[in-house]
Amino acid sequence: MSLQFNNEQLTEFKRLVARYPEGKQKSALLPVLHLAQDSFGGWLPTAAMDYVAVLLNIEPIEVYEVATFYSMYNLKPVGKFVFEVCQTGPCMISGSENIIAYIQQQLGIKPGETTKDGIFTLKLVECLGACGYAPMMQVGKIYREHLTKEKVDAIIAEYRMQVAAQN
């Protein structure tokens, strides 16, 4: 994995920076870090952050500061699919604890861990703005809502199939 954007990613990078006035390219930092994380395997190694600093013409520390502040940036490698299950009040009173326990049991991992095959990571997160559709989790760019044990089984099977199809 080379830590450089390919042409398509560079085009997207330019589109992101163009949203802000001349000289204010640092404003693109959050969107560019999203792009970097998506492009470099779902997390941000130091080399990726340094590369972003060069692209935006800012100091590396300005990138580290931001990457460590926001919860969506992963600073460690994660599985192919990250289950980010909401544990805040409204989800909790709607049964999120049972779902969290069930996912742990089915995947054999605790929150913060990745399965040995590198497919799944479990993360507990705070309110994702889906409280009326609880219990819920975010996987990549989509929300999985109204979770039940059966749904969790189906979702796990679906992702396993996706991985199998790619191999």
Place this chain on the structure above:
Amino acid sequence: MGVKLLLEKANVPGIRTYDVYRREGGYSAAEKALKEMTIESIVEEVKKSGLRGRGGAGFPAGMKWSFIAKPEGVPRHLVCNADESEPGTFKDRYLMEFLPHLLIEGLLISSFALGSNDTYIYIRGEYAWVATILEEAIEEATKNGWLGKNILGTGFDCMIHVHRGAGAYICGEETALIESLEGKRGNPRIKPPFPAIQGLWMRPTVVNNVETLAAVVPIIKMGGDEYAKIGVGRSTGTKLISACGNINKPGVYEIDMTISVEDFIYSDEYCGGIANGKKLKACIPGGSSVPILPANLLLKTAKGETRYMNYESLSDGGFATGSMMGSGGFIILDEDQCIVKNTLTLARFYRHESCGQCSPCREGTGWMEKILQKIEAGKGEISDIDLLWDIQRKIEGNTICPLGDAAAWPVAAAIRHFRDEFEWHINNRELSQTSNFGLQHYADPIHVPA
């Protein structure tokens, strides 16, 4: 059916696309504003409408707009706050997901009134697919001449940019949002200077909530005076409520603010009653930051009057016996819910989301979480309740931004109204691990409609 000004067309098939939205009368308010109205008259209509900010604080929108500084040669910016991270709140997501063009039309009119040529939507990073929907709608609007250069031949240029955050509740606070939009950590700024004078890139900036800016469309369509006739007192127009928790029909509802809390919870048009035939125990009526109320104080004020779903009535009695409209995140707890545990999850949330700049907030939120954890685990002491009370009191009002207050209030209200449940937890260490305090604490009989 109540009046619908925002969600009236939400169920029209294809309303997400420009063609259908336009066919249904969309962009006619923008046409009217840009072609027939002056900047002053638009601001005047918004003032007359009595529209209050829908992001939580309820500050009059027209007044906020009139504060924006207009120094010669300095660009001004409108920023739409779509960070929506207050637990219990998911109304802006609904609006953006199903009616993206309504927001864009509202942004266009508002940008024209404020003189913003580059307007930003700051959307929480997790709403990635909603950001895509907005970008597609912006592209359509641009193609059809509603955004870009010299809009409708008026000489006004306007572009709307979608900016995704990356997971931080504090970025909903307007100065933290501005810092974040500048590519920094979301540390709130000390005010003054207010954003209206020095905001984004030190330029005059107005930050408004998604729903506030969408409401500008019906206001321009019908006129401020007509809009103000809907609702009651200083609660004019309609409000989106996102209802969740233990109810039969969680979801986003548009209400005119004359409906009683009881009707809102029990009528089939809205929440449809408490789920599974259970009894109502408590409610957090305006997002996790506002005080929790026990059922008896929720349905009736301390004076015994019916409580209504509006700014004044929900706050009737102050924090002693009332709560707040807040962001409209309406969270219902049934008889099986444990107040200690619920308060613990909220305390954990605020500890997680504190930006860490002020010691009372950074340290205090952590201490509150730890003490609540101890009580929840059956290891608490009675003195812990007083300690919690003391900590929350020392956070409130002693911090740079209102997140400190937002962390203190839920803890204070839980102790104020449910002290006996905390005491029961502490006095019944083992029992509290396996059973629930239920509804035992009510001094007054709980009113459960037939």
